[in-house]
Amino acid sequence: MIAQQENDSISNEKELFVKMVIDAWDAQNSKVDQLLEELSDKQLKAENAPGKNTGVYLIGHLTAVSDGLLPILGISERLYPQLEEVFLKNPEKSDLEKPSIADLKNFWRNVNLKIKGYFNEMKAEDWFGKHVAVSAEDFAKEPHRNKLNVLLSRTTHQSYHLGQLINLKGK
């Protein structure tokens, strides 16, 4: 009976914390979704500040980073591995050919649908397992390097670039 209570208490704590981080992640995603509704193609093609990344590059970059959650969380391979070269390994100025805005919006939507579907099925406990890029040995010493911490770090990353995307309004 006491062991059961112990499990329930820990499980509730974990569920609470997972909810906090997923809510923060969802909030960032909703803001990007909303911006994508509002911004014209002309605005998305504009630089967020003189000489800085365009909306197109930023959306491609965020999509490639979210797509990377699939392998690092052990869900699947990337849906769009071709984005890595253009939006992660090279800067905008590399002039590699970029997908169309319509395709990018589609990629963004599909990656998020896939992630969300998986999150809905994950148990709170799963989030506290190690992510793929950390060794079992390191994880034993540093248990904060878990899957939920990956999502937390991607959430602040997304917010960082959202602060730049918002500059496109009024362009």
Added chain:
Amino acid sequence: MIAQQENDSISNEKELFVKMVIDAWDAQNSKVDQLLEELSDKQLKAENAPGKNTGVYLIGHLTAVSDGLLPILGISERLYPQLEEVFLKNPEKSDLEKPSIADLKNFWRNVNLKIKGYFNEMKAEDWFGKHVAVSAEDFAKEPHRNKLNVLLSRTTHQSYHLGQLINLKGK
């Protein structure tokens, strides 16, 4: 003995969550600190994008928001309540008189020192208590509205504006 184990397990889980969020918060703060070392006064006075907030306004805004952690977490009154009117309740264009850059950097440092000192003394358990702006009744229904969630939300907020401050490099 089992009750002790239960307490230990829950306490360890909570310590892990708290570490994850405070690490994320610290990482954002360090990045702002580093930018403040690098940027000249001329760069800080520049707009992060044409017609958008200057570095001065963004630093004042972030300082005022961090200062607001003191009352909402029940630590103390704000250290610099005069920042609220200029950097929270009014936009940059209001032309209210702003503190000097030297003063702002000082305020930023002092607020962060005060917060950090308090965080070092807080127990993990304290973070899961309700923050000041939520009623006991609402908190019973929505236990995710705790102090740690406030810090999580301030962390993504800081990252958002950091994405804009970084635009000042090279100005």
